[in-house]
Amino acid sequence: MLDYFMVINDLKVDYNKLDQTYNNIKWNKQKTLLYVNPLKSPVKKERDKQTLTWMQDDFWIHKPSPEDYEYKLVIDFCKQYGVYEFLSRNTINGNVLGPTWCRYGAKTRLGIHKDYSAVVSNGQSRGCWLAICYKGSQPLEWYDDDKNKVGEVTYTVLLSNALKFHLADIMNTGEERILIRTTFDQPYEVIRDRILKLK
Numbered sequence: 524m525l526d527y528f529m530v531i532n533d534l535k536v537d538y539n540k541l542d543q544t545y546n547n548i549k550w551n552k553q554k555t556l557l558y559v560n561p562l563k564s565p566v567k568k569e570r571d572k573q574t575l576t577w578m579q580d581d582f583w584i585h586k587p588s589p590e591d592y593e594y595k596l597v598i599d600f601c602k603q604y605g606v607y608e609f610l611s612r613n614t615i616n617g618n619v620l621g622p623t624w625c626r627y628g629a630k631t632r633l634g635i636h637k638d639y640s641a642v643v644s645n646g647q648s649r650g651c652w653l654a655i656c657y658k659g660s661q662p663l664e665w666y667d668d669d670k671n672k673v674g675e676v677t678y679t680v681l682l683s684n685a686l687k688f689h690l691a692d693i694m695n696t697g698e699e700r701i702l703i704r705t706t707f708d709q710p711y712e713v714i715r716d717r718i719l720k721l722k
Contacts, residue, residue, distance in 0.1 A: 524674050527665045527687045529715050531680040533722070534600045536655055540592040541703075545657065550583035550626060581628030587703075589621065597622045597653065597705050604718045609709040622705040627659075631693045631700075635670055638685035650686035651711040652704050655679065659700030661691045682718065684711035 587594045598621065601607040611620045627633065638650050662675040666688035683689070693700050707714050 529682040534680045548585045581630035583626040585624040609707045611706040625702045627700040635690045651707045655703040657701040664690045
C-alpha cells in the first residue's frame with residue numbers, strides 16, 4: 524500500500540501536550556471545497572474545466588503558533604527527515620505554513636474523494652499531507668480509480684497520497700474526527716522516498 528500511504532512510527536506524539544492546546548482552541552468554521560463529485564450537491568461551479576463541490580459542512584480549523592508543541596513536533600520531524608524544504612509555504616511571504624488542526628464534526632458529509640485542492644504549486648495539485656490523528660477511531664479507507672476498496676489503515680501518524688481515493692467514514696459513524704495536518708508542495712512519492720531514505 525506504499526503507493527497510497529505510509530505509516531510514520533518515528534514521530535512520537537505526547538497526547539497530554541496536545542490536550543493542552545486542544546482545550547484552548549478557538550475554532551474557525553470553514554467551507555470545504557472538493558473536486559470531482561464526491562457527493563451530489565445543490566451548489567456547483569465550473570473552474571479549470573473541473574466540477575467543484577461546495578458543502579456547508581461541520582468543518583473547523585485552527586492554526587497553531589510556532590511556539591506550540593504540535594508545530595515544533597512536526598517541523599522538527601520534517602527537518603530530521605529532509606523534507607522541511609518541501610513544506611507548503613505562504614505564497615505572499617514565503618513562510619512555512621506549518622500544521623493545521625482540522626476538525627470534522629459528526630455532521631460532516633464527506634464521501635469517497637481525492638484532495639485535489641490540498642496543495643497547489645505552480646498550478647499543479649500535489650496532494651501530499653502528513654497527519655496526526657488526535658481523535659476519531661474510523662479507519663482511513665483507500666480505493667482504486669474505479670472506487671473499489673483496496674485497503675484501510677488506523678493510524679497515529681500517516682503520510683498520505685491524497686490524490687488517491689480515500690474516505691474516513693464520519694458520515695455513517697457519526698463520530699467526530701480531529702487531525703493535525705501538514706501539507707507539502709511536492710508529490711507524495713517525493714516525500715515518501717526522502718523519508719524512507721533517511722530512516
